[in-house]
Amino acid sequence: xxxxxxxxxxxxxxxxxxxxxxxxxxxxxxxxxxxxxxxxxxxxxxxxxxxxxxxxxxxxxxxxxxxxxxxxxxxxxxxxxxxxxxxxxxxxxxxxxxxxxxxxxxxxxxxxxxxxxxxxxxxxxxxxxxxxxxxxxxxxxxxxxxxxxxxxxxxxxxxxxxxxxxxxxxxxxxxxxxxxxxxxxxxxxxxxxxxxxx
Amino acid sequence: xxxxxxxxxxxxxxxxxxxxxxxxxxxxxxxxxxxxxxxxxxxxxxxxxxxxxxxxxxxxxxxxxxxxxxxxxxxxxxxxxxxxxxxxxxxxxxxxxxxxxxxxxxx
Numbered sequence: 081x082x083x084x085x086x087x088x089x090x091x092x093x094x095x096x097x098x099x100x101x102x103x104x105x106x107x108x109x110x111x112x113x114x115x116x117x118x119x120x121x122x123x124x125x126x127x128x129x130x131x132x133x134x135x136x137x138x139x140x141x142x143x144x145x146x147x148x149x150x151x152x153x154x155x156x157x158x159x160x161x162x163x164x165x166x167x168x169x170x171x172x173x174x175x176x177x178x179x180x181x182x183x184x185x186x187x188x189x190x191x192x193x194x195x196x197x198x199x200x201x202x203x204x205x206x207x208x209x210x211x212x213x214x215x216x217x218x219x220x221x222x223x224x225x226x227x228x229x230x231x232x233x234x235x236x237x238x239x240x241x242x243x244x245x246x247x248x249x250x251x252x253x254x255x256x257x258x259x260x261x262x263x264x265x266x267x268x269x270x271x272x273x274x275x276x277x278x
Numbered sequence: 279x280x281x282x283x284x285x286x287x288x289x290x291x292x293x294x295x296x297x298x299x300x301x302x303x304x305x306x307x308x309x310x311x312x313x314x315x316x317x318x319x320x321x322x323x324x325x326x327x328x329x330x331x332x333x334x335x336x337x338x339x340x341x342x343x344x345x346x347x348x349x350x351x352x353x354x355x356x357x358x359x360x361x362x363x364x365x366x367x368x369x370x371x372x373x374x375x376x377x378x379x380x381x382x383x384x385x
Contacts, residue, residue, distance in 0.1 A: 084376075084377055084379075085306070085308065086377070087306075087308055087347075087348060087351065088306065088307065088308035089373060089376045089377050090308075090351065090369075090373050091308040091311050091312045091315070091351060092308070092311075092376060093369060093372040093373040093375075093376050094312075094315065094351075094354070094355065094358075094364065094369060095311065095315055096372060096376075097364050097368060097369060097372055098315065098319070098324075098358075098363075098364065101363070101364075103319065103322065103324045103363065104315060104318050104319060104322070104324070105318070105322075108318045108321070108322070109311070109314040109315050109318045110314070112313075112314040112317045112318050112321075113310050113311070113313070113314040116313075116317075117310075180335045180338070180339070181331060181334050181335045181338055182334075182346070183331075190303075191303045191313075192303075193303065194303070194346070197346045199342040199343070233327075233328055233331055
């Protein structure tokens with residue numbers, strides 16, 4: 081190999097010291113990584129959204145206390161406390177950001193994508209949300225308000241997007257297949273129902 | 279279904295970087311490693327998540343152009359140094375020692 085990557089070796093040194101001090105078990109580190117790579121992803125959030133679309137009582141619970149409602153699915157844990165669901169309506173479109181770092185509802189959406197953590201998204205979506213959404217292909221009609229939610233340790237937001245038209249015949253699993261990660265951040269829409277939708 | 283059960287059920291997995299809607303979350307193995315170390319430390323009580331988050335905000339804020347996971351790694355170093363868990367001196371010493379290994383042993 082060529083020159084060693086200094087950052088990689090730095091992390092290796094840090095882990096070696098933590099292991100020697102008995103503060104970190106490398107197997108636990110492996111487990112954490114595997115868990116987030118394989119078990120946690122936006123499908124969790126999609127199941128929550130689809131349930132809210134089909135079960136009015138659950139939707140009420142989700143909007144009243146997101147943390148408790150998603151715990152009904154077994155989602156939660158130390159990295160996902162204080163989930164707040166915000167609902168898109170004909171009057172309001174919601175979009176989520178973390179202006180200071182990268183707060184995000186991990187148990188529901190997995191780890192945040194690179195663009196969510198970028199300085200550009202974090203600053204621009206607050207300053208000119210309508211323009212950013214248009215660039216991302218989400219046209220929000222002028223008479224609809226855009227609310228930008230700044231995630232923090234106090235609240236990690238999940239957007240409850242509009243149920244697509246023409247989906248009355250779909251069951252909850254099929255509906256979950258229409259819910260995209262981006263629609264739960266507010267920078268996308270759920271997929272449209274189509275004859276061959278999976 | 280407890281998280282622990284899920285963890286133990288899936289110790290074998292692909293080593294490819296995770297992709298979320300086609301986007302790579304970790305660009306290099308050390309990024310996923312430093313993420314895993316941080317979460318493992320928080321779970322074992324070796325690091326308070328809120329303390330870490332405060333340091334992460336500070337590191338991101340001081341240089342918006344710095345790569346995200348580099349800010350993350352620096353924030354973790356900050357937390358461990360300020361709690362006296364891993365001193366800057368011993369980390370520096372170990373880092374230099376590992377860098378001095380023959381190339382090809384730096385993975």
